[in-house]
Amino acid sequence: MNADIDSQSFLRFIVDRVNVGVVVLNKEMEVLLWNNFMELNSGYSSDDMIGKNLFESFSDLPKKWLEKKIKSVFILKNFAFTGWEQRSYLFRFKHNRPVTGNIDYMRQNCTFLPIMNDAGEVQAVCITVFDVTDTSIYQTKLKEAMGRLEEMSIRDGLTGIYNRRHLENQLASEFDRVRRYGGILSIILFDLDHFKNINDTYGHLAGDEVLKSISSRLEAVLRNSDIAGRYGGEEFTVILPNTDAEGAAILAERLRKEVEESEIIYDGQKIPVTISVGVTLLSDNIENHEMLLNQADTALYYCKENGRNQVKLFDKTMTLI
Numbered sequence: 001m002n003a004d005i006d007s008q009s010f011l012r013f014i015v016d017r018v019n020v021g022v023v024v025l026n027k028e029m030e031v032l033l034w035n036n037f038m039e040l041n042s043g044y045s046s047d048d049m050i051g052k053n054l055f056e057s058f059s060d061l062p063k064k065w066l067e068k069k070i071k072s073v074f075i076l077k078n079f080a081f082t083g084w085e086q087r088s089y090l091f092r093f094k095h096n097r098p099v100t101g102n103i104d105y106m107r108q109n110c111t112f113l114p115i116m117n118d119a120g121e122v123q124a125v126c127i128t129v130f131d132v133t134d135t136s137i138y139q140t141k142l143k144e145a146m147g148r149l150e151e152m153s154i155r156d157g158l159t160g161i162y163n164r165r166h167l168e169n170q171l172a173s174e175f176d177r178v179r180r181y182g183g184i185l186s187i188i189l190f191d192l193d194h195f196k197n198i199n200d201t202y203g204h205l206a207g208d209e210v211l212k213s214i215s216s217r218l219e220a221v222l223r224n225s226d227i228a229g230r231y232g233g234e235e236f237t238v239i240l241p242n243t244d245a246e247g248a249a250i251l252a253e254r255l256r257k258e259v260e261e262s263e264i265i266y267d268g269q270k271i272p273v274t275i276s277v278g279v280t281l282l283s284d285n286i287e288n289h290e291m292l293l294n295q296a297d298t299a300l301y302y303c304k305e306n307g308r309n310q311v312k313l314f315d316k317t318m319t320l321i
Contacts, residue, residue: 021091021108021129024115027074029054029067032124041093041106060092073112074122080112084136095133107136158208159215162229167237168289170227174241175289178282186248188238189296190255190277193308195234198271206266210273213264221255237293245281245313252277252311260309276303280314294320 015022016036024033034049044057055063065087073080082090084107093106109130114122154166162170171187178185192198192214199207211234218228218236227239238255240248256277264271278300286292298321299314306312 019131021127021131023054023127023129024124025054025070025127026124029070033126037129038091042091058091061090062087066090069112070125073114073125077114077116077120077122079114081110083109084132088136090127091129095131103133103137106131107133156215156230159212159230161215161219162227164229164231167227167229167231167239171237171239171289171292174227174239175282175292183242184244185282185292186240186243186245186279187292187296188240188248188252188255188277188279189231189293189300190236190238190252190275191300192234193274193276193304198273202266202269202271206269206271209266210264210271213262214259214273214275217258217262218255221251221258226251237296245279248279248281249311249313252279256309256311274309276300276308277311278303278314279311297321 015033018035019037021037021041022033022035023031023038026032031049031052031054034044034046038049039045042057049057055061069080069082089105089108090110091106091108093108095103095106109132111128111130113126113128115124115126117123154162156163174185177183192210195207195210198210211230214236215230218238222228222238225241226243227241229237231237238251240251243251256275259273259275262273264273278296278298280292280295280299282292286295295314298318299312301321302318303310303312
């Protein structure tokens with residue numbers, strides 16, 4: 001470097017031109033340096049801030065948190081960091097993005113760096129303020145999109161309730177939970193009686209409307225802890241954690257009655273709908289969740305063989321299908 005160039009002026013030139021906020025504080029929280037980024041975004045010039053206690057000008061700063069953070073840098077002689085995910089911003093600066101969704105203020109990542117003398121003692125702390133508004137918007141939108149995709153992956157496209165893959169995963173989890181920690185578990189398996197006739201008589205669009213209507217009624221009848229979904233075609237499954245056989249049968253009958261008494265209207269026509277419901281309870285001799293489903297399916301089969309529009313609880317006299 002040319003000896004004629006003043007090193008402090010050169011350093012100040014660099015500090016003022018980086019697109020990062022730079023603030024230097026002593027132990028008394030007095031400002032020793034306030035760069036151009038901070039001037040532009042705060043409205044306070046360097047002359048306004050130098051020698052002043054930071055909190056006098058910024059009463060909205062998280063005082064206790066910031067003092068603790070800076071004190072830790074003085075004591076530990078190591079840098080610290082806070083990101084926008086933990087604290088959206090340190091300084092409440094307006095952002096300059098024209099389209100930012102629900103973003104109100106500039107999102108910031110902040111580092112706290114110890115400034116030491118030749119003896120290794122911390123004389124001051126340098127705070128760097130990075131404007132990460134664009135990054136935060138992108139990551140937030142990406143997270144929301146991923147959440148929507150995840151939700152779509154576990155939902156049935158027609159009815160909006162859970163799909164078969166998610167139901168089987170949930171049933172496997174509930175089965176493992178009961179086997180490991182104890183408890184009870186029941187499931188319901190039901191399908192619509194003579195659904196093919198509905199499609200043939202009223203059309204497939206009417207059949208779709210019936211499936212959607214049944215799904216909405218299903219969610220209305222069940223408890224928050226119950227897990228319901230479309231298992232395939234016109235078949236539905238309900239997982240009932242912490243529910244004994246009697247409770248499951250009562251809920252199944254309530255559901256059957258709700259469907260039978262419902263008025264499903266499509267294109268001005270009332271479509272009569274009933275369901276057959278198989279119910280089973282997890283017992284000691286069931287080795288996996290597939291066997292539990294098989295028992296419910298068997299009870300459902302016996303409903304169909306004995307007139308439909310009824311509820312049957314699986315028992316040992318039934319031959320597994």
